Amino acid sequence: MDNNTIVRITERRIDLAELYDFLCLSEGGAVNLFVGTTRKMTEMRETVRLSYEAAPDLAMAKMKALVGEAFSRWPILRAVCVHRVGEVPVTEASVILGVATAHRGVSFEATRFMIDELKRTVPVWKKELYADGDSEWVEGTTPA
Amino acid sequence: MRIHLRYYALVREELNRDEDELDLAEGSTVSDLVEDLGSRYPLIKPHLSYSRIASSDAYLIDDDRLVEDEHYSVIPPVSGG
Numbered sequence: 485m486d487n488n489t490i491v492r493i494t495e496r497r498i499d500l501a502e503l504y505d506f507l508c509l510s511e512g513g514a515v516n517l518f519v520g521t522t523r524k525m526t527e528m529r530e531t532v533r534l535s536y537e538a539a540p541d542l543a544m545a546k547m548k549a550l551v552g553e554a555f556s557r558w559p560i561l562r563a564v565c566v567h568r569v570g571e572v573p574v575t576e577a578s579v580i581l582g583v584a585t586a587h588r589g590v591s592f593e594a595t596r597f598m599i600d601e602l603k604r605t606v607p608v609w610k611k612e613l614y615a616d617g618d619s620e621w622v623e624g625t626t627p628a
Numbered sequence: 629m630r631i632h633l634r635y636y637a638l639v640r641e642e643l644n645r646d647e648d649e650l651d652l653a654e655g656s657t658v659s660d661l662v663e664d665l666g667s668r669y670p671l672i673k674p675h676l677s678y679s680r681i682a683s684s685d686a687y688l689i690d691d692d693r694l695v696e697d698e699h700y701s702v703i704p705p706v707s708g709g
Contacts, residue, residue, distance in 0.1 A: 520709050536708070537636060537637055538708070539634070539636055539682070539701050539703060541684040541685065542682050542683075542684060542685060542686075542701065542703070543708075545684070545685035545686070567708060567709070578709065579708070579709045599709055602708055602709050603706075603707075603708060603709045605706075606706065606708045606709075607636070607682070607701070607703050607706055607708075608706060608707070608708025608709070609636060609637035609638070609704065609706060609707050609708070610707045610708065611637075621637055621638045621641075621707070622707040623705070623707065624704065624705030624706045624707035625705050625706055625707070626678045626679070626680065626705050626706075627680055627687060627703055627705070627706045628687070
């Protein structure tokens with residue numbers, strides 16, 4: 485699996501082109517990518533940016549595990565799972581993950597699984613900074 | 629026995645620290661640690677019910693025994709992605 489995955493936590497802007505290029509294969513017929521971005525408005529409050537924090541060793545272990553689980557469930561050729569930490573301004577990506585597969589059907593299932601699993605298991609936290617100067621940790625899920 | 633703890637996110641902010649060292653009884657479990665933390669730091673006690681204790685690569689369960697000099701983390705409810 486290792487040569488066929490990119491699993492990473494980065495403080496820099498995520499390079500979508502790098503991940504897309506990695507997923508373009510001659511054996512593949514589909515590239516499916518999910519990009520999570522910082523949204524401006526949440527229930528009438530304006531967000532200036534999100535700030536992300538991770539428990540790095542455990543987060544990498546959990547990200548590798550969910551990618552591995554995806555490989556075991558679906559015929560994936562390659563997969564990527566990259567989470568950004570630090571400040572992520574509105575419209576920028578906090579997470580990009582996805583797969584290369586021979587056929588499109590499984591690509592949607594695998595990508596959906598990976599983002600759902602990431603949100604359920606990976607020790608990352610986000611804090612919203614609002615335009616009014618207030619900030620708060622986003623309500624989370626007890627990780628599994 | 630002494631263990632090392634790391635705190636994150638809301639818990640880190642409320643305690644105003646990201647690292648800690650605790651001396652616990654020999655044979656202490658995760659459950660013992662959580663109870664100790666709740667007594668030691670009442671401010672974070674409400675969060676502990678929803679948090680997990682983790683090693684460097686796994687979430688632990690209540691009955692897991694802690695190891696002398698090992699590093700653990702308090703993982704509050706997560707909100708990645």
